[in-house]
Amino acid sequence: MTPFKLKIITPEKTFFSGDTTQIIAKTTMGNVGILHGHVPYVANLVSSPILIEVDGELKEAALSGGFLKVSPDDVVVVTYAIEWADEIDVARAERSKQNAEERMKRHESQKEFDRAEKKLKRALNRLLVAGRKH
Structure with missing residues (x-):
């Protein structure tokens, strides 16, 4: 090619x-x-x-x-x-995932929920690429 x-x-x-x-x-x-x-x-x-x-x-x-x-x-x-x-810090990505899930549960506004959802998607993507099951 x-x-x-x-x-x-x-x-x-x-x-x-x-x-x-x-x-x-x-x-x-x-x-x-x-x-x-x-x-x-x-x-x-x-x-x-x-x-x-x-x-x-x-x-x-x-x-x-x-x-x-x-x-x-x-x-x-x-x-x-x-x-x-190979550069992804899996432990940090796991913490980010947990924090985002907690924020989504206790959100006070749609803006906070949307922000937490975006962070959750990023953390899940990092875990996926790192080869980690979630």
Whole structure:
């Protein structure tokens, strides 16, 4: 497969910048696979695993929402947070899951419930990518 440039950025850092031959991500409309020569495309991403082929190996990362922009020259992913599967602190993700579930039970407003639900989805995604059953 022909490689293309991929850049993944968060508010804090550039997570990945280099060549890849494919990525698979989940948009609000479903999964999308991107290969070299993909038509120009923009999509919102949801908290989910993202697969990135690096040096012939598919690597998995936990992506926390954002958007994807495919242009003729490159692909850019902007996300709130992302981490490789082997970098996930499982104990911290478990605590985040428990805290979010407690907040959802005792929420005082819809805004608090929505915020807790978003945190729960992020924690579950991190646990999924880390290979942990929940």
